[in-house]
Amino acid sequence: MISKYIIFKYSVSLTFVFTLLFSFKSLTKGKNTKKVPSDIVIEQCHNSLEWYNDHPGYRGEFTRVLDYCKKNAKDISPEGFKVNPILSDFGSFSGVNTRPRDTVHQGIDIIGSHNQPIIAIKDGIVLEKTIEDCWGATLVVDHGNALDGKKIIAVYGHVGDFMVNENDIVKRGDIIAKLPQKANFLCMARVRHLHLQIGQEYCKKEEKNNWGCKYFIKDFYNSLNPHAYWSNGPNNVTCFEKDKKYKEGTITYPFICKKNN
Numbered sequence: 001m002i003s004k005y006i007i008f009k010y011s012v013s014l015t016f017v018f019t020l021l022f023s024f025k026s027l028t029k030g031k032n033t034k035k036v037p038s039d040i041v042i043e044q045c046h047n048s049l050e051w052y053n054d055h056p057g058y059r060g061e062f063t064r065v066l067d068y069c070k071k072n073a074k075d076i077s078p079e080g081f082k083v084n085p086i087l088s089d090f091g092s093f094s095g096v097n098t099r100p101r102d103t104v105h106q107g108i109d110i111i112g113s114h115n116q117p118i119i120a121i122k123d124g125i126v127l128e129k130t131i132e133d134c135w136g137a138t139l140v141v142d143h144g145n146a147l148d149g150k151k152i153i154a155v156y157g158h159v160g161d162f163m164v165n166e167n168d169i170v171k172r173g174d175i176i177a178k179l180p181q182k183a184n185f186l187c188m189a190r191v192r193h194l195h196l197q198i199g200q201e202y203c204k205k206e207e208k209n210n211w212g213c214k215y216f217i218k219d220f221y222n223s224l225n226p227h228a229y230w231s232n233g234p235n236n237v238t239c240f241e242k243d244k245k246y247k248e249g250t251i252t253y254p255f256i257c258k259k260n261n
């Protein structure tokens with residue numbers, strides 16, 4: 001009598017557990033199939049991978065990286081706009097090319113097409129334009145203070161042509177550089193992208209290559225999260241629009257946003 005009761009009890013609870021498991025599985029499955037890359041993600045993933053056009057021997061890698069890009073690039077377009085997607089965000093441990101990073105990402109990597117203009121995220125003064133061995137063309141701009149009093153020393157890395165000179169005063173929205181024709185420098189990882197990083201203390205040229213000053217800023221491994229400083233508030237990527245007023249101490253997107261029709 002007792003054993004029959006136990007068997008009955010167990011079969012009831014087992015059925016319950018299986019039903020739960022099954023419904024959970026179908027729920028998560030539904031969620032996965034929903035994620036389709038947006039038009040801008042597909043377009044810019046293709047554009048950013050032009051390196052592979054000149055290197056037909058890397059077909060397999062191209063397919064893998066393209067697939068990775070379509071799955072992982074974030075379409076952060078604000079309402080009413082289309083903007084270049086972020087492939088590796090601040091705090092990410094994955095690079096733009098599927099590989100894990102050695103250290104946590106200190107900037108945001110925004111993919112794009114060749115010669116696409118890069119615009120100043122805030123008013124400022126150009127501290128340095130240089131061609132770094134691994135990074136390629138890089139621009140450092142002092143954008144003054146953020147709304148919390150912290151400095152905004154922006155590093156615009158992996159660019160192509162410079163549109164400004166050192167000591168130039170720039171206004172928010174000014175074209176300061178362009179994305180490169182070819183992503184040939186090692187740190188570009190064969191994926192055309194802007195690396196935007198915000199530091200507190202600029203490494204003067206004479207301090208370069210000393211301990212603590214390998215690249216452009218002293219807090220290279222302890223930089224600020226750009227998403228904290230958008231004009232429309234934290235995590236609200238904000239587009240630059242001509243003649244619009246922006247809150248003091250805030251930043252706008254480093255690419256020109258396309259308006260949705």
Ligand SMILES: [Zn+2]
Pocket residue numbers: 088105107108109194195196
């Ligand atoms: Zn980066």
